[in-house]
Amino acid sequence: MVTRNRPPRPTGPRRPPHGPRTPAERRPDALFLYGMHPVVAALANPKRVITRIMATPNASARLREAGATLPMVPEEVRPRDLDRLLGGEAVHQGVAMEVAPLEPLAIDELRDRHLVVCLDQVSDPHNVGAILRSAAAFGADAVLSTARHAPAETGVLAKAASGALDMIPLVAVGNLARALDELGYNGFVRIGFDEAAETTLESAMTGERVALVLGAEGKGLRRLTREKCDRLARLPTSGPLASLNVSNAAALGLYVARRHLDTSG
Structure with a gap:
């Protein structure tokens, strides 16, 4: 029996077995x-x-x-x-x-805006696309996402957004905590979604500028992201399912925020 020396098994990330699926x-x-x-x-x-x-x-x-x-x-x-x-x-x-991909919007260009959505590592392009569509429907000014652990601008995302990718700026930030600091400095009330919060979303609404902060399904908001929020709030669901898909939660949050801004402005 011949014994052959094999190279060690690679420990890094594995490549897809057949490479990209389409041209x-x-x-x-x-x-x-x-x-x-x-x-x-x-x-x-x-x-x-x-x-x-x-x-x-x-x-x-x-x-x-x-x-x-x-x-x-x-x-x-x-x-x-x-x-x-x-x-x-x-x-x-x-x-x-x-x-060509769109030129990114700098976060300091949001200083005079009134309604933004911040996504903490929401990685599913279908969810991000649906959130962009809701953001366009309710007159939001931008959607912020982390540069890592978030989908890039793709055809799948654009299709899910149903045209909203070219209507609402999608801002990728390297550090969400610093971005939330910048939004707070520019007068945004940062409201984090937390299904265990005591305050309801409607009760948390205040101010002339609102930033809705949503985390990935399952994980929710990361600790540092939560600490950067001015308030944590929940959607008052009462059915057998206690939580909503992140894109559905964003749509309801945008509706509540838009109603608040329209009546308080």
Whole structure:
């Protein structure tokens, strides 16, 4: 029997066994938006740099019907072409665009705003996209997230946001605690969501500037994040499920905050 010396098993992070699943994912320097709402919103955003548009004849007609201004003639494609590019699970509705990521907004640009949402390591792009959509619906000024343990700007996030990614700034901060300090210095009342808090969210609302602070599902707010909040508050649920999905909690929080700001301003 021959004994062979094997190299030690690697201890670092393992790579996916087959690499990225789609050609779009193999382009780290590019972002592919897809679906009617994200594409129409990106076309209407003067800050969005568009390098390529791909659409079926039917999708091109729908873009014209929506009043979209196209900066270039779309490449005519078939649905199967977009399936191969984006993956079979992408609901592209016959249209996709290659774009550059948006320029990030600096946190000091929020000093004159009134309503922001801060996410403490919320990593699911579907949740972040849904929160962006609610933020747009209730007139929020920005959504802040941590640069680490949070989703990057992707087609999946943009699709979940249904166009809100090009309407509401998504601000990635390196240190959420320092960002909350900055918001507090600029007059924001920082309200952290905690299902065990004694104060209800409506009772916690005060001031002319509000920052809603939500943590990841399961973990909730980290200790330092909690300490940076002016108040901890809960949504007064009474059913058999004591807690809500973070995107649902954000939507309800935005409704309460918007009502407070509109009646106190």
